[in-house]
Amino acid sequence: MAKSWKDWEKPVLELDETIRKLQAIVDKETDPERKTELSERVQDYMRRRDAYLETRYSRLGPWEKVLIARAETRPYTLDYINALCEDFVELEGDRRFAADHAIVGGPALMDGRRVMVVGHQKGRNIQERSYRNFGMAKPEGYRKAIRLFEMAERFRMPVITFVDTPAADPGVESESRGISEAIAAAMLSMFELTVPTVSTVIGEGGSGGAIGIAVANHVMMQEHAVYSVIPPEGCAAILWRAAEKGAQAAAALQLTSDSALKFGLVEEVLPEPFGGAHRDPLEAAQTVGRAIMASLERQDKLSGAELKAERAARFRRMGAYAESAVAAVLAES
Amino acid sequence: MAKSWKDWEKPVLELDETIRKLQAIVDKETDPERKTELSERVQDYMRRRDAYLETRYSRLGPWEKVLIARAETRPYTLDYINALCEDFVELEGDRRFAADHAIVGGPALMDGRRVMVVGHQKGRNIQERSYRNFGMAKPEGYRKAIRLFEMAERFRMPVITFVDTPAADPGVESESRGISEAIAAAMLSMFELTVPTVSTVIGEGGSGGAIGIAVANHVMMQEHAVYSVIPPEGCAAILWRAAEKGAQAAAALQLTSDSALKFGLVEEVLPEPFGGAHRDPLEAAQTVGRAIMASLERQDKLSGAELKAERAARFRRMGAYAESAVAAVLAES
């Protein structure tokens, strides 16, 4: 079982490095013949790399998607905001207890539209990760989100959320300050909105911590993102008393984007650039941005009451069960 | 300067004790003549006590009212709730951080009506005082109040508040969790209500801590209650660098009920029983209860929008200033 996305990406990273070096030589080469020859070698390497990526990424298993979703090179919420928004003012206060850096948010101008953006934020290096608490928000993070949702409602701004968290913070402090209430209240707050809402799972959609800010009219997942009721390691620990069987649990949980689409739990799976969002963050962002704007355009045609009703109905129909007296008898016989 | 209401109440308390003892003797006495004689002495003592109380309480100065408002025998919020409500379910949660025992509240049945009661609560003995934090609420107390106000709005229940606090808690913890925001948000929450509201200052109306839950359509003060922008000792400390000049400051601040009525800052002053509310808590409660019910009856005739507008207008007109170009010229010449 792979432990990191780098396990299979290593040959690619090595090829990338070789290509980079070779290209530098090409650039300096003055002899036209030699230049052409080297150029062809660069092209060849690139073809081989891309062929590898194409095969590899077209048959990624659930566990590999978990690892990619967790990759530290994967674009994070602020990367999408920076790529997609002309103006963004981060507002930090929850007006209750603390500034939580695992959820960021504020008003922004996206494609010329005023929107309220809220998303989980992870960190890339050790300091950042600690500052962002590994993207695990505390109650104050969700309460800040609620404040921003209410502000969006007041000023008639669509709400755009980016979901990317392993889970809500499970510590003693979070319990003391009501992490459960905060998550539930955040969902409730989203159900109360009469403005358009779009959520995108851009990495890890980790259980309650994810759904807390993912109650939208339109929910999307990036191709390699995952969305799960429980972290696969936690599931394996409970079921088989073996957290290391995460890959097995990932498969059982069907936490990939195609499964979520199949069960009708997301509206749209957004294709990622060749080799994953991390290979071309800008292209990934543009795909996400276009999808957000398309959904807003559709939602603009609905009244506030219709938006609210559509959102409730969206979640209302979720569930897999049978209901009929006949089914009941059959099930029990 | 008196330090306690007992300074002048001592003769009364002694007479009370003498009367009680003498009455016990009367009750046991079998000789009719002697019984009559003793009875008359009891009556005489009572007359003298009442005469003293009448004179004394008719000319209480501002500082003496401060001391009475702080008296540990004075009825507190829960005493009024117990006296006036048939059913009361205290709800403790602020859903944020902690249960605050300096503010109590919950739904109750008052004179057959469903109401939401919220009030500051002080303690009588050392343990109680510490449990109630001397009636000084922290942010969580005001946030609990907000929750109850919102619940009252949802279930169409009038809001009845009792005001009795030296001040909001000024500690480092309270600052850390936003005591200022909590007070301001509580006022804002009361301004949003479309149900009838009545507030009664039953003891100390201590600055921001008091007004936080006193934004009502109808605001009343008990005769000997005080309501002030700053504790007199604090005022004296700032103005004269002498906290012990509290009596002087109390006079300057005009913190008594008749002043508040004169300036149009309360609608009604509720007479207290002979010798103060603490001498007959039940009668005091009945007076308060009747006044609350009378105000609710009046407010019942208004729509939700009218109630909200009346409440805003009530506070909107408060202030003492002149406005005219002529006044401006005169003031500057």
Added chain:
Amino acid sequence: MPFGKASSGVAPGAFLPCSNCRKTIFAAEFEANLRVCPYCGHHHRLTWQQRVDVVFDEGSFVELDTDLRSGDPLHFPDYAEKHAQAMQRTKMRDSVVSGRATLMGMPVSTAISDFHFMGGSMGSVAGEKITRAIERGAHEGIPAIVFCASGGARMQEGLLSLMQMAKTTAAVEACRSAGVPYIAVFTDPTMAGVLASYASIADVIVSEPRALIGFAGARVSKQAQVSKVPDDFQTAEFLLSHGMLDKIIERKNLRTNLASLCRLLGGHLAAVEATRG
């Protein structure tokens, strides 16, 4: 077999140890005491049927949504077998029973989780029943009362279970908009996905004493924590002192206290208005 470990099959003449304090007590006395240990006051878990008996007017409960059957959408390893075994053992069809009842004369809508069925976990059927019970309150203008006893979302139904958190929350929103009282009663245990959705956003939240209540398994919370864990961590008493509960109510007072709350919040009026509207 100590009390609180099973719900039936004990002869009334038997006597057995309390699973909490280990003191021995007659089965009949235990039942008469609503399955609260007379020695240590421990509130032992109830089945949904016992909960109905403790709280509602005798014979007033009518079960609804009885035709709902769980699927196995993910073909999750061993789920079908576990579910079938739980059905057989508990005579329930899933972890939640929903219906109508009266509470000291007042009509109410209710959903009751039973921990004995797969740890009271919330999958599609449980989520649907809870949703319907709360919606029924909203639509008919009668108070909705949910009794929680759950380890959380049911992982065997994957993301579908997570979505039940949002679905039940939508029902709470409907109840709020309708101005109908919605009350949650936490019993041992109330955890994770259930706590982090419909349970925590009730108008009023009460709990039985010493119930285990928390977001994360205690193991996870403590792992995640460098600082000291309080002794009463994740108990009802801990939650009360942290402002998350409104009241802790002993089982014997639950019926009258819930009736008071319904009356005070206007539960008896909402029905009248719903008929009018």
Added chain:
Amino acid sequence: MPFGKASSGVAPGAFLPCSNCRKTIFAAEFEANLRVCPYCGHHHRLTWQQRVDVVFDEGSFVELDTDLRSGDPLHFPDYAEKHAQAMQRTKMRDSVVSGRATLMGMPVSTAISDFHFMGGSMGSVAGEKITRAIERGAHEGIPAIVFCASGGARMQEGLLSLMQMAKTTAAVEACRSAGVPYIAVFTDPTMAGVLASYASIADVIVSEPRALIGFAGARVSKQAQVSKVPDDFQTAEFLLSHGMLDKIIERKNLRTNLASLCRLLGGHLAAVEATRG
């Protein structure tokens, strides 16, 4: 006389020590740097006029409510004299100046507290001006921006001053109902009755660096406390980390940041809608 202690009367060629770091600096450079010390970054207090110059479009500010005059309703000892002296010294009529201006072209309503007038304290006139400024925003559909610099309520007007807390809060409610952005800018100091009313319930709250912000005088808070008082207690940085502020903004960026906020929150649209309605 160090900088930050007075607002005028210093020749531009003079040089004087910063009241915070004591380093010496030319008056002209100090003014050019918006009265922020180039050495220690200390944001020295501004007069209302300097605030207008720093934030609003040149020449766009129009003062309103100029005829409001304070009374002495309580005949409070020395109040009349103190007030008259403050008027003379500051050339203001009370501690707040209100009016209309444009911010990078957008019309806004504003109220500016000036600490130099009786510590920026809020009595009837200040309360009325702040109320009108916020109401004007609500009625005209233009963002309301208040600049706070106050020790709190003015005790010399007694309970009338306390009531200004409620009155200004009512104005904020009106602004919210109208869907018009209301922004508070905390500057050194923002305290007590001002902080505990209109200031803390703005849609967005920003602050200048290191401003003193608190409910109780630091003396009172510390007296009331057995535990350790943090070093940055009651500073803007303390409030930011405790979730009470949205952003700390250096004076030189205030203008563009406030304009961004107004635009993003739809301040430019509200006016259009207000004319329509």
